[in-house]
Amino acid sequence: xxxxxxxxxxxxxPVFAAAIAVAAAPNDNKPASTSTKKTSTSSxxxxxxxxxxxxxxxxxxxxxxxxxxxxxxxSGVGFFEHQGQVDGxxxxxxxxTSGQLNDVLQSLTVLDLSGGRITGVDYNSDAPLAQRxxxxxxxxxxxxxxxxxxxxxxxxxLEMRDGTNVVTGRLLSVERKTRVSGGNxxxxxxATLVSDSGEVRSVEITPAVSVQVAxxxxxxxxxxxxxxxxxxxxxxxxxMTIATAGSGERSLYVSxxxxxxxxxxxxxxxxxxxxxxxxxxxxxxxVDNTVGEDWDNVELSLVSGAPxxxxxxxxxxxxxxxxxxxxxxxxxxxxxxxxxAMLGGVTSLSGVVTDESGAVIPGASVTLLSxxxxxxxxxxxxxxxxxxxxxxxxxxxxxxxNARGFQATNVxxxxxxxxxxxxxxxRLQVGTESQTVTVSASTNGIETDSVSxxxxxxxxxxxxxxGSLGGVLGNGRGDGVGYATGTGSAYAMAGTGTIxxxxxxxxxxxxxxxxxxxxxxxxxxxxxxxxxxxxxxxxIQTHVEAEKVSLWxxxxxxxxxxRALWLTNSSxxxxxxxxxxxxxxxxxxxxxxTDPIKPxxxxxxxxATDLGVRVDRSNWNEVDRVNKVRIxxxxxxxxxxxxxxxxxxxxNDDTTGRTVLIEHPVRVGWSLNPNDAKPDETTSNVYRxxxxxxxxxxxxxxxREASPVQSQYALTNLTSDEVALFVRQKSINPEIEAALRKIxxxxxxxxxxxxxxxxxxxxxxxxxxxxxxxxxxxxxLKGTPEERALTQRYTQQLSDQENQLDTLKKQAADLxxxxxxxxxxxxxxxxxxSMDADI
Numbered sequence: 001x002x003x004x005x006x007x008x009x010x011x012x013x014p015v016f017a018a019a020i021a022v023a024a025a026p027n028d029n030k031p032a033s034t035s036t037k038k039t040s041t042s043s044x045x046x047x048x049x050x051x052x053x054x055x056x057x058x059x060x061x062x063x064x065x066x067x068x069x070x071x072x073x074x075s076g077v078g079f080f081e082h083q084g085q086v087d088g089x090x091x092x093x094x095x096x097t098s099g100q101l102n103d104v105l106q107s108l109t110v111l112d113l114s115g116g117r118i119t120g121v122d123y124n125s126d127a128p129l130a131q132r133x134x135x136x137x138x139x140x141x142x143x144x145x146x147x148x149x150x151x152x153x154x155x156x157x158l159e160m161r162d163g164t165n166v167v168t169g170r171l172l173s174v175e176r177k178t179r180v181s182g183g184n185x186x187x188x189x190x191a192t193l194v195s196d197s198g199e200v201r202s203v204e205i206t207p208a209v210s211v212q213v214a215x216x217x218x219x220x221x222x223x224x225x226x227x228x229x230x231x232x233x234x235x236x237x238x239x240m241t242i243a244t245a246g247s248g249e250r251s252l253y254v255s256x257x258x259x260x261x262x263x264x265x266x267x268x269x270x271x272x273x274x275x276x277x278x279x280x281x282x283x284x285x286x287v288d289n290t291v292g293e294d295w296d297n298v299e300l301s302l303v304s305g306a307p308x309x310x311x312x313x314x315x316x317x318x319x320x321x322x323x324x325x326x327x328x329x330x331x332x333x334x335x336x337x338x339x340x341a342m343l344g345g346v347t348s349l350s351g352v353v354t355d356e357s358g359a360v361i362p363g364a365s366v367t368l369l370s371x372x373x374x375x376x377x378x379x380x381x382x383x384x385x386x387x388x389x390x391x392x393x394x395x396x397x398x399x400x401x402n403a404r405g406f407q408a409t410n411v412x413x414x415x416x417x418x419x420x421x422x423x424x425x426x427r428l429q430v431g432t433e434s435q436t437v438t439v440s441a442s443t444n445g446i447e448t449d450s451v452s453x454x455x456x457x458x459x460x461x462x463x464x465x466x467g468s469l470g471g472v473l474g475n476g477r478g479d480g481v482g483y484a485t486g487t488g489s490a491y492a493m494a495g496t497g498t499i500x501x502x503x504x505x506x507x508x509x510x511x512x513x514x515x516x517x518x519x520x521x522x523x524x525x526x527x528x529x530x531x532x533x534x535x536x537x538x539x540i541q542t543h544v545e546a547e548k549v550s551l552w553x554x555x556x557x558x559x560x561x562x563r564a565l566w567l568t569n570s571s572x573x574x575x576x577x578x579x580x581x582x583x584x585x586x587x588x589x590x591x592x593x594t595d596p597i598k599p600x601x602x603x604x605x606x607x608a609t610d611l612g613v614r615v616d617r618s619n620w621n622e623v624d625r626v627n628k629v630r631i632x633x634x635x636x637x638x639x640x641x642x643x644x645x646x647x648x649x650x651x652n653d654d655t656t657g658r659t660v661l662i663e664h665p666v667r668v669g670w671s672l673n674p675n676d677a678k679p680d681e682t683t684s685n686v687y688r689x690x691x692x693x694x695x696x697x698x699x700x701x702x703x704r705e706a707s708p709v710q711s712q713y714a715l716t717n718l719t720s721d722e723v724a725l726f727v728r729q730k731s732i733n734p735e736i737e738a739a740l741r742k743i744x745x746x747x748x749x750x751x752x753x754x755x756x757x758x759x760x761x762x763x764x765x766x767x768x769x770x771x772x773x774x775x776x777x778x779x780x781l782k783g784t785p786e787e788r789a790l791t792q793r794y795t796q797q798l799s800d801q802e803n804q805l806d807t808l809k810k811q812a813a814d815l816x817x818x819x820x821x822x823x824x825x826x827x828x829x830x831x832x833x834s835m836d837a838d839i
Contacts, residue, residue, distance in 0.1 A: 065092055065254055069299040071520075072287065074576075075308070077103070078260035086116070086252045092242045100258045100291075104240070107257040116246025123240040133228060138221045142229070150174040150191075157214040158193060160203050167203050168214065169193030174205075261288040263302050265539075265578030267594075269546070269565065273585060279565070283540030283575065285521065289529040297526045302539065304519040304576040304596065335579075335592040335606070347416045350388040351424040353381050353401055360385025361428060364403035371395040371600070392416055394681070396600025399424060407431035410438045415545070415568050415600045519574035542571040550610040552648075553663040553686065559614045561660060562606035563590060569597045582607045602681075604661070604688075612654030613693070615662070619646040623709065626731035631739075631835040636713045638731055641706045644670070648701045652693040662689045664703050673704035715830045720744050733837055743833070746826040753819035760812045767801045767808070774798055 065082035072078045086092065096104055101123065110118050133140060138152045153171050160167045172192040179186050189205040203209065213219040244252065263285055270280040285302050289295055353364045363380055366387040370376040376397065377389045396415050402408040406428035416422050429437060521539040529535045545568040552561035565582070569575055575597040582589040590608030597603050621644050628639040652658050663686040664679075672679075672687070679687035693699045713722070723740050726732040732740070774794045781787040 114250035169195040267580035563608040564606035
């Protein structure tokens with residue numbers, strides 16, 4: 001076997017060396033690497049080429065098409081834009097991987113922006129290797145070994161040389177033989193050749209023997225086979241050639257989508273050390289460039305959302321990664337997200353309307369718009385300039401105020417909810433009523449002279465998605481959003497001020513905007529991210545409203561609640577879902593994960609276990625007596641209540657007070673006691689109750705719920721015993737009892753008449769039976785004097801019975817009429833009885 005392998009090296013090495021050299025050629029696999037070639041006019045029209053055939057008559061360095069803009073989506077795709085210059089009839093080559101080619105073919109857009117035209121887009125599309133090997137005359141497969149190779153060469157002329165000895169002939173076979181040499185048993189390969197003269201010779205294949213294919217056609221087939229094997233290593237690269245036609249230098253635009261790693265979001269929440277300050281929210285995006293080409297000075301946009309996208313061939317690995325979340329050593333607690341509220345606590349809004357000097361404005365019209373844009377209320381300020389709206393469900397509201405001689409003022413971003421009263425003062429500027437000043441909500445009042453008008457956005461303008469194609473078609477950039485100076489100044493302050501001050505002054509490197517169901521973070525400055533590198537970019541820098549709470553839910557399986565922040569997204573940006581870290585007193589306090597949070601939305605995010613608080617839960621059930629009776633259409637419905645009382649006992653062992661949020665489950669068919677405290681929030685699964693617990697204190701909180709239990713009775717089937725039982729159980733009142741007694745009395749009357757009719761029928765049937773007997777007896781009489789006397793007697797009896805039957809018949813008809821009337825009256829009494837009483 002060792003000799004067999006050495007022979008293979010002697011024979012195959014010279015042939016495979018060329019294939020290895022081809023396979024070792026550089027292959028960058030750059031999905032967006034570009035080059036241009038200048039071609040003649042006749043070469044502009046080109047059909048599909050595989051492998052590529054260069055038809056250019058002259059080479060030109062020309063321009064190139066670098067990546068100018070990248071938009072990354074949460075669905076794992078990226079949108080890429082190239083723009084550059086071409087001259088005359090030039091072709092531009094862009095290299096992609098096989099996996100990217102599917103996406104490119106679905107989304108490629110090519111535009112000549114200067115009057116030229118696109119004459120064709122070609123790419124090398126290769127058939128599968130097995131199909132291409134099938135075109136060879138030699139029966140060789142992809143995984144051919146030396147034995148299969150010999151079998152394919154049977155009948156081919158070979159020249160075998162061992163030193164000066166040369167044997168030439170057609171290969172008949174190669175067989176493995178056993179030979180004994182020097183007391184050792186060896187396995188050798190013997191090649192049997194047949195010469196042109198018919199001579200058969202066997203040659204032992206040793207390392208000194210070289211074999212050459214002497215048949216030219218067979219040698220070419222072997223070379224083709226090895227070339228096909230070498231081409232497999234280059235199949236990952238697809239070259240797309242874009243042919244253009246025109247005169248002079250022109251701008252060329254190319255765009256497409258491609259699979260990319262999902263960009264990730266992570267947040268830092270810095271809790272203030274002073275009362276009255278708001279927490280600072282800082283958001284970062286982690287961007288990975290794995291497409292194989294440098295992003296040099298590109299416009300980068302990050303879109304939160306998942307537009308539908310797919311590939312028809314699942315040949316590329318999916319970049320979504322499983323989260324790596326280590327378990328805390330102190331408490332075995334997994335991070336979790338908390339459901340947003342479906343119904344927030346009812347709240348109120350009030351304030352004072354003044355002019356620029358601070359004087360109140362009576363008679364000013366104040367309108368409150370709901371989150372859907374509808375009018376939620378409209379009032380006029382009193383003599384003190386005061387207005388108030390009450391019973392407002394949680395939401396993000398808009399407040400408008402106008403008065404004669406003043407500019408109208410529009411306050412946006414009013415986040416109301418949580419069951420707490422809110423205050424919003426408004427200051428109007430002198431002017432005409434047609435002028436409008438738009439400001440953002442503030443808990444400390446509004447200074448309208450220091451704010452700017454809000455900016456409207458509409459999908460499809462050049463400002464959206466970081467500048468649309470409309471800006472490119474104009475041979476320049478769209479208006480888009482302005483670019484800021486970045487974050488350099490913020491870091492410079494760290495050397496001269498405090499860390500807290502540096503954080504406050506730091507600005508985000510991105511500007512957010514709504515795109516329908518999506519949300520875009522567009523970086524203000526161009527970025528450079530080299531291939532196979534990643535970047536951490538600040539996209540959010542804003543103050544948010546957050547209340548520190550302890551969240552307890554029985555499903556946690558622990559008596560310890562979670563330390564959490566009840567956060568309100570008071571910014572105008574959507575917060576993408578991701579991980580977050582909490583810093584408190586300039587140190588790490590915990591981390592967790594959150595779902596996306598829309599502007600104005602309130603959400604609980606938990607980050608640690610509260611080791612200073614314990615919560616105990618106990619409950620008991622009872623079934624209350626009937627408390628409501630309803631009679632309608634002959635059906636009596638008695639309603640009682642099944643009641644549950646749940647008591648939460650909260651112990652705070654810490655030296656500082658706590659606000660504990662108790663999450664009580666929402667159960668279908670159960671309702672809260674209307675006289676108890678209302679929940680601050682209601683989600684689809686839980687009620688959230690706020691409970692304050694002092695330092696080293698204990699508090700209890702009770703939730704009472706009720707579920708109705710109904711029993712139904714048909715009045716036609718009621719008996720006097722059942723009514724007596726209702727009376728003893730006090731499940732009906734005297735008025736209902738009296739009505740039911742009347743119905744029972746009428747039922748008794750109907751029953752009595754039915755009994756009399758039954759008795760009448762029995763008497764009639766008895767007479768019928770007796771008449772049948774008499775007639776049978778009369779048939780047996782023969783006419784003797786005694787028999788004639790007996791016949792007269794029977795005849796008289798039959799006559800009397802007929803008179804009785806006439807009387808009974810009249811009585812039966814009369815009784816039936818009475819029963820029908822009584823039954824009709826009973827039916828009317830049952831149908832007309834309608835009562836709805838609380839017991």
